[in-house]
Amino acid sequence: MIEVLAPLPVLLPLLGAAGALLVSGHPTYQRTLSTVVLAVVLAVSVTLLFLADGEGASAVSVGGWPVPLGIVLVVDRLSALMLVVASTVALGVLVFAVGQGAADGSEETPLSIFHPTFLVLVAGVGNAFLAGDLFNLYVGFEILLMASYVLLTLGGTAARIRGGVTYVIVSLTSSLVFLAGIGLVYAATGTVNMAQLAVRLGELPEGTQVLLQSMLLIAFGIKAAVFPLSAWLPDSYPTAPAPVTAVFAGLLTKVGVYAIIRTQTLLFPGGALDDVLMWAALATMLVGILGAVAQSDLRRMLSFTLVSHIGYMVFGIALGTAAGLAGAVFYVAHHIAIQTTLFLVAGLVERQGGTTSVNRLGGLARRSPLLAVLFFVPAMNLAGIPPLSGFIGKLGLLQAGVADGSPAALTLVAGGVVTSLLTLLAVARVWTRAFWRSPNQSPADDTAAAAAADAGPQRAGGADGADDDGAAPSGDRPRTALQDAWRRHTAVATASEPDLPPAAGAVRALRPLPRTMVGATAALVALTVALTGLAGPLYGLADRASVDLVERTPYVASVLDEGDG
């Protein structure tokens, strides 16, 4: 059963992408095709999770080559759980994007490109989760990165190119570090199969082990946005279209976290770099959340909280105990869902209010109570208010930290509490400003044009974009078209729609929100709430997964037995 199902999360989206390219002239077919493909992938992933939970880890060699030589896909509890969560949010985001595309025509998401690329992205994520050898993991990363480059620069507006350049260059560098790490691992051990590596790496001298471990950690740390390597993320994510940012925030960094979990537990169980990871986790949490508090743009604020909460997962990994890993696994699942949802809500806020700058927004709670609820519940969940799943995840991690009892772990427990409180502060600021204050207090509506003229060259897209052509000539200095283009090129990252036709923002603010988009977001919000209800079974699953991770034998045995058979 697993032999048939395991390759499907990779194969189906790739075939679907090819199909979506073939029918690129018919948006309706394309939408139906990609939605059906992702729904099937979700069903397959759920089945895999049940099988893996029942039977334990199992390996499938692809293409008929025996195990140490051929490519092997491994389904264990961790990878199956990641697959389920990833395909769920991917489906939700796709429905949201379909709704957005239907509402906007092809203005926001060039449909013929979006769907195939999105499916390739899902295939890359699936491949990274299932990969049983380091090089296949690298290929999975490259597939999803290549798709993400295209998605991030979709439409090729100046702001997106600007943000995209940072992202592409940083990702390329991390891929090269990863590839060099693979080369060194191969030179040292003569294999890239992770199960064999788990056996052979332990026989190496300690210094070599630490070198290999740190190279892989640096490569994955860049992808997961762990602190000293996280500066690229808040710079590049906010410029992309809302569904793209949402799926990036949910999945891409978590693939990095998954890779860290896998390599730390399976390949380098000695925990030689656990102390480094501890302090990196602390710095990630605190620096990230302090950045979030300083932001006045909703999407940038969310990007910083994304960085900050990666720290919790790294904390769980650094503890290295089964309890810590269980907390980290649960937190990854929770955070994928929650962060995706919040970015989708940010997309809705942008449609409703015409901007994501909290200084300009106001009165959203009165204008759209549903939107307010959709923001409030996941925001409280992110901050970790009981009884929501964010609280359960944080509690599990903090308990694991206290149980560890070392001074570093206790410092991190304190840091985790502070981060949680500061997250509450950051989302509460957005709530009071964008949603709660009376709309009259905000210049978002009638006075937007005046404010935009006032803001002059600093103005930042959205509603004030309505005054684009009106304000420029009356500015303090005449601008040539070239200078104007350059100014737009370096425009602030918050200018997500700088090239919209004038008045689009203003018109949009009055339109009701498309039902499909709200429906998709509401479904994901319901999912995050359901995670609270299902926390018991889910945490149990995370526990069992982390016991497997700490023991290592189920994974290794499944792969090497496959080789014997």
Place this chain on the structure above:
Amino acid sequence: MTPTIVLPVMIGGLYAAGVYLLLDRSLTRVLLGFVLLGNATNLLVLSAGGPSGLAPILGYGDPEGFNDPLPQALILTAIVITFGVSAFVLAIIHRSWRLARNEAVGTDEEDRRVAARRATDADELDPDDLDPQDRAAGHADSLAADPEDLADDVDVPAGSGTR
């Protein structure tokens, strides 16, 4: 197996030149740097395959007479990936040039704005000195209208003006 000095020197040189170019603001140089780094990495993986100069697989024979074919297969994949990504970066450079006649990496203005905020108490700031974006939301000055006119029809709660 005799150790060779040529490969390590070349790998080191390529890495050094690649990193130097990668740190430039001009995107074309960044791309060139990336290509150099990619080649350096490929050579690194190649040197993991054993002594240089032997064919990977040549007919049937003693395995001692072959080089390890796996690193070469890995490099082949990596070269294809590098090629695709380089093409994409070129496309970005072209687009950047078309948009702005400039292909240097720009400054992040939003970062600058956040960084330029003073560490002073918010109460001591004169909102008129601030960028309109940074003015407190409910502040009359941010409405770009005469505060006297607004006083009648806007219900400003106490305290919001000083935020």
